[in-house]
Amino acid sequence: MSSALILVDLQNDFLPGGALAVPHGNEVISIANQLQPFFHLVVATQDWHPSDHGSFASQHPGHRIGDIIKLGELPQVLWPDHCVQGSMGSELSPLLHTNSITQVFPKGTERQLDSYSGFFDNGGEHETGLGRYLISRKITDVYVLGLATDYCVRATALDSYRLGFRTWLIEDACRGVELQSGDCSAAIAEMKQAGVQCVTSDRWLAEQRDSVNFRERKKRSGGKFINIMQTGRWEYAERSNAKAVVVIVALTEEDEIVFIEQYREPIGKRCVELPAGLVGDGEEDEGEDLSEAVRRELREETGYAADRVTFLAASSSSAGLTNEVAHVYLAEGLRRVETGGGVDGELIQTHLVRRDQVDDWLAQRRDEGLDIAMSLYAALWLAQSLLAQR
Ligand SMILES: [Zn+2]
Structure with missing residues (x-):
């Protein structure tokens, strides 16, 4: 078993004060930081739009934020301008620990195509490379957290499951946009229905502390010259x-x-x-x-x-x-x-x-x-x- 953590869109624009702030989005950052050391691999997705992206309401005169239009062949919710390539808003939160992140996968880079999932665009045609990357690293279990539950987290978890990874949603480490009341609970129900499993960070951390993945060294007993040490289940001198x-x-x-x-x-x-x-x-x-x-x-x-x-x-x-x-x-x-x-x-x-x-x-x-x-x-x-x- 080899597990990866996907940090979905933990970017300034999705955090309080940002252009498309997800309510209480900042609350997931500390959980993300706590969890990272327990994974074999940590990756992040990053919404990364050109300044005239088709998902921006500003590009569609006569329409307002929240309207649903057609972009190409696909229905598209219109958003405020957000995560414009190279802007402050597009950067990962400065509070997020980034040392263990081995790769960041940009998405939504095509003007006429939005991409909620970290794996594919909304039409399901163009890959970001995340799927191949996880497969090349022999990942079997994928854990998803981040923003927003009802859009990018949902799409990323569903695609992860479809690609054959055992997929887990870290439920307390996600927050939603909730354009309509009930969107988040509906998204979670849909993920569960599809086969994604839900877990809370507390429960998951407690399990890790009992397992060999937990790297704390403990002294089990000691003689004059040699101590018996334990890390996870492993005992050594x-x-x-x-x-x-x-x-x-x-x-x-x-x-x-x-x-x-x-x-x-x-x-x-x-x-x-x-x-x-x-x-x-x-x-x-x-x-x-x-x-x-x-x-x-x-x-x-x-x-x-x-x-x-x-x-x-x-x-x-x-x-x-x-x-x-x-x-x-x-x-x-x-x-x-x-x-x-x-x-x-x-x-x-x-x-x-x-x-x-x-x-x-x-x-x-x-x-x-x-x-x-x-x-x-x-x-x-x-x-x-x-x-x-x-
Ligand atoms: Zn976007």
């Missing part, structure tokens, strides 16, 4: 004491790679890994601190000091399980300065393996029943790619 992990491909002057081996409690066996360690919170310059962390961890675990460290990549270590990001570095110019072996009884064993014998050595360790960390293969591949370019 987050380190409470570190913001990143560094993984180090350490290369000696004799072209050997430094591996370490240690017992790992979660998997219940010894594991071959690359030197690695956590980077603490709160530092200012992330880049510099990471390379410092590389030198410190390498020294603690293996006893080697490095002359040069080179950043290789930063990637999620297990994107479904944790938000942890591993920063992979190549360390070169190694000098042995300490015995290594880790801190606090980590009992880390160090292995030096010639680079051209690494594959055989790893296969042998795997056959012996040791676990080989997945991150090791990835980091080695990154390092070999860089070294091959030299």
